[in-house]
Every structure is written in structure tokens, then in C-alpha cells.
Amino acid sequence: MSAAVGLRDDFTAPDLRRLAAKAKDADQVRRLLALAAVYDGMDREMAARIWRHGSADTAGLGASLQ
Numbered sequence: 001m002s003a004a005v006g007l008r009d010d011f012t013a014p015d016l017r018r019l020a021a022k023a024k025d026a027d028q029v030r031r032l033l034a035l036a037a038v039y040d041g042m043d044r045e046m047a048a049r050i051w052r053h054g055s056a057d058t059a060g061l062g063a064s065l066q
Contacts, residue, residue: 013039 020032
């Protein structure tokens with residue numbers, strides 16, 4: 001199994017959600033929301049589903065954007 005990549009400490013989950021709310025590229029939004037979910041403690045495998053599948057898996061995260 002490969003080693004986990006560490007998260008940066010100069011961003012927080014709310015920071016990433018704010019960036020996602022301003023982004024115009026759907027792929028970038030999915031990546032930012034997936035990273036925000038990991039910062040919040042979500043399992044990385046579940047966050048990867050957000051990254052890959054987009055809106056179907058991020059429906060519950062929409063309220064977190066505000």
C-alpha cells in the first residue's frame with residue numbers, strides 16, 4: 001500500500017469551500033470539496049468518490065458552502 005500524502009496546514013476546510021464557491025471550473029470545485037471533506041475528517045476513499053462523481057455525492061455538502 002502506498003503512503004498517504006500529508007495535507008497542507010495553511011488551508012482549512014472552510015477556506016477550501018470558499019474557494020470552491022468562487023471557482024468556475026467544475027473539476028476544480030470537485031477537487032476542492034473532496035479536500036475540504038478530508039480536512040473535516042472524512043475517509044479519503046469517500047472523498048475520492050466526491051472527486052470522481054461530483055454532484056451526486058456532494059449534495060450533502062452544498063449547505064457547507066455558505
